[in-house]
Amino acid sequence: MKAVRLLKANEFPVQDIPVPEIHEDEILLKMKSTAICGTDMRILTGQKTRGVRYPSTIGHEICGIIEKVGANVLGYEVGEHVAVANVIPCHHCAMCLTGHENACMERQAIGYEFDGGFEEYLRIPKVCIESQNVIKLPESIPFEEGSLIEPLACCLHGQKNAGVRMDDVVLIEGAGPIGLIHLLLAKIAGARKVIVSEPNEYRRTKAKELGAEVVLDPMKEKLEDVVKRETDGLGADVVILCIGVPAIVNQAFQLCRRNGTVMLFAGFPEKSTSDIVPNLIHYSEIHVTGSTAYTRQDYREAANLVKSKRIDLSGIITHRFKIEEFQEAYELAKSGAGLKICIVN
Ligand SMILES: [Zn+2]
Ligand SMILES: [Zn+2]
Structure with a gap:
């Protein structure tokens, strides 16, 4: 499959790598849209290095279709459309225990500790599924808008x-x-x-x-x-x-x-x-x-705003690129000419 591989700062070629193998507690997602975030840009240019692995695949504003479901995973089926809350709280640190899981001190995240969405297939790890971070979307919601639930959740948290x-x-x-x-x-x-x-x-x-x-x-x-x-x-x-x-x-x-x-x-x-x-x-x-990140509740509320059409994010999405055109998408994002740029598949 094609994946944008971050080898080091400013070096992120599109490479052919094997489709991730999933275990019985995991889900394989066919990525449909992953939006580029300002944080991704800071990671790509080396301005942000905390929690970043080399080589890895980044991208944390994710929406796709379930391709495979591990035998032990209950409640999800192949073909379902989902958006994934990428921030996975630890559930036991002082912040998680006092209702501030967005500020979890031992958080793990897709696009950081786990490979992210700038690739054709994404492995959703067990901790992410158990944390109820995989949210189903009706087929009527465009994937690009689904991928913007993540930044929406961040903003929702900030407005609270x-x-x-x-x-x-x-x-x-x-x-x-x-x-x-x-x-x-x-x-x-x-x-x-x-x-x-x-x-x-x-x-x-x-x-x-x-x-x-x-x-x-x-x-x-x-x-x-x-x-x-x-x-x-x-x-x-x-x-x-x-x-x-x-x-x-x-x-x-x-x-x-x-x-x-x-x-x-x-x-x-x-x-x-x-x-x-x-x-x-x-x-x-x-x-x-x-304001930092979001709680799972914020993410759910953001997803509900999108699902109910109470908020229309379509006006913020200005460009779509294929994975193999990532460099072009990056240049455009850097120029500041567009607004949200989605990598679609
Ligand atoms: Zn983001
Ligand atoms: Zn925690």
Whole structure:
């Protein structure tokens, strides 16, 4: 079968390798769509090395059709369409035991410890099946959208941390795929107004199409002025940072209303620091939170949003490539020209 093999940073040829053998407790998945994530790009370029194996196959936003079911696996059948939650919690660490399995300290993940989705057939390990991470989808759900349940689950988790509520004004900085998913979720959560700040014109147009009430170019307009104007001088109830630029963190506190929340959703470059004025947090009682991965419950809720068509992710998918065209997909992802790029099979 064809697989994108990560040999080392910046070296990831498409190779012919044997189809994985599965044991009686495992499932073999015929991969149909695996979306490229910003994290994949950081792994491919060597910016992220933690938990990464060489050689291995990465790709963790996965959707496919069950090809084979091990004799001991109950509840799944050949031919079923499934999306796979790639993060497998250990169930026994301090974080798992206190209801925060997304922050599991001994997590294993498909696309890291186990080979990921940029290949024709994927072995789903026993721990993943036992953890109920394999979610069935009706055939009416396009595979590409199924593969976006994973980033949707991450965003859903972040919005729970941020506590977006009815009648909120939400400011989203950065309208890449993640910023746009946050926009869609904020609308569902009942936000009265979503303001999106994004320098790229194409992405601004997308944000408008997907329902943002206010869209601006922070290079041309002063973000602070726009937020003041749109919130009667109060600031946004929730500020979601979907770009990992340390220099904008302090400004986020200024853009937030008193008792509002700033959520640092995007990761920042390793070892980066940012100067903050602590009194902005202190006197304004600003809640600051981050977000990491998702719980299985978040993933299920995300899958239900997609299955019920309550959320439409199709507008975020802009490109599809075959496995053998991975280099091309990578170049496109690097250029920032598209939004979500899916490797399809
Ligand atoms: Zn991802
Ligand atoms: Zn754990």
